[in-house]
Amino acid sequence: xxxxxxxxxxxxxxxxxxxxxxxxxxxxxxxxxxxxGLTAEKILDELPDLEPDDVKACMVYARxxxxxxxxxx
Numbered sequence: 001x002x003x004x005x006x007x008x009x010x011x012x013x014x015x016x017x018x019x020x021x022x023x024x025x026x027x028x029x030x031x032x033x034x035x036x037g038l039t040a041e042k043i044l045d046e047l048p049d050l051e052p053d054d055v056k057a058c059m060v061y062a063r064x065x066x067x068x069x070x071x072x073x
Contacts, residue, residue, distance in 0.1 A: 004064075006057040018061060020054045030058040 008022050018027040025047060033043045040055045 003053060003057040003060050006054055007061045020050065020057065023049060025050065025054075027058045027061055030055060031062055 006021050007018050007027060008020070009016060009018050010022070013019060013022075014024055014026050019025060020027065020030070030043060030047075030050075033046065034040075038046070040052070043055055044050055044052065
């Protein structure tokens with residue numbers, strides 16, 4: 001399984017926001033914990049259903065979402 005396959009989007013779950021492996025743990029939840037200063041290890045302690053690759057997947061997903069060209073017209 002590639003890292004990005006761990007990120008799922010279901011319009012009927014969490015308002016269509018990206019989640020991890022179909023669970024109700026959103027990518028934004030993990031990113032918020034990082035922003036609050038938690039380490040990956042602490043996040044895994046706080047959210048025991050997550051696996052280390054889930055945390056990595058969140059970071060890869062976020063990076064790809066913000067790394068897009070801006071076309072000036």
